[in-house]
Amino acid sequence: MKPVLLLFIFISLNIYAQEVPLTETELKAFTTRIETETKKLTSLTTDFEQQKHLAFLSNDIQSYGKMFLRADGALKWSYTEPNKYSVIFKNNAIYINDNGKKSTVSGDQDMFKKINHLIAGSVSGKLFNDNDFSIRYFKVDNEIKVKLIPDNKTLKKYLTEVHLYFPQNEALVSKVKLIEPSGDYTLILFKNKKLNVKIDPNIFKH
Template identity: 55%
Template sequence: MKIKFFTILFSFTVSIGFAQEQKMSNSEILNFKNEVTKETKNIKSLKTDFVQYKHMDFLSKDIETSGKMVFKAPNLLNWQYTKPYQYSIVFKNNKIYINDQGNKSTVDAKSKMFEKINKLIVGSVSGNMFDDNEFTITYFKTKDYNIAKLFPKTATIKKYIKEVNLFFPENESTVSQVKLIEPSGDYTKIVFKNKQVNAKIDDSAFTN
């Protein structure tokens, strides 16, 4: 159970072969951060479908799953897998509620580690990840994307995460793709689709 939970939890990521990355200039970084911060402050809720591809070196084919994600400010989050299995993780009231195909359990999230996990996931969803105290951050751009690459500073996160990449489509301020690279070099790919920003979301959406 723990292995499956941590595999899914820390597999919150996306990787696409983005060629011709160029480092942003200082002025470009400032403009980009200001725009994203300004826009994400106005995000009260977010609904999106997603497709996830888990890549492990010893497998010849990536493992594909899909589902839905619902976020409501400040920190309600439901990460729900629907294909090929039913599995959901709800962050609420300093607890993590897990429903593994009908088998339910609860994890106390008051520890420093789970606080960081929750902050990382919510920040990845909303795009509000520019915390220089937690990460060393570098910024790049391609023809289609602005990219923030985050390298964790704390040992707690480093145990599970080597690097987090956030991909923002040109002229958009919410994350469309996230890439998380594990210390082993394995990674998971998630592509967000059909995003709805500030849609009305009832609290019942966070009942697991």
């Protein structure tokens, strides 16, 4: 066998070896921890870095911002760089502020609910009890990777897989990878997470 081929097989095996399914005990411990912690969750604020990967581009497209989540489901996704742009998901509506220009979107309610649910659920870990996805759990280095495969027809049009990464012994997601049917993906990294801090009500005002 050619050395190059051997090397390729070794690398491939190594990649797969890194992703180990959780044992039943590990899975129970992990889901119990997430469930306990998310029950206590009244609010979450975090910085985020968004990296859009397009196969034909040499560099990913980066955006930065802040995210605010309230226990009642209100969610604000606020981009600060390179542009100021925010979206509030609240009371079954989407409020957009595009650098001062405000608008409201009342579109497909089913789709709206799914987007809101996906974002809020990804961050808080509440997606695990969702009927819209088939879920598998893995250990990858020092993280737990939760692989969600949409079963829902609407979601399948937009996403083939969602990967949530949890650092060992933590209940909050540190990164989310949203993989599209084209193979392109968006990776969102969360930093400076703050749990259960009081969020100024003005944050959710439009």
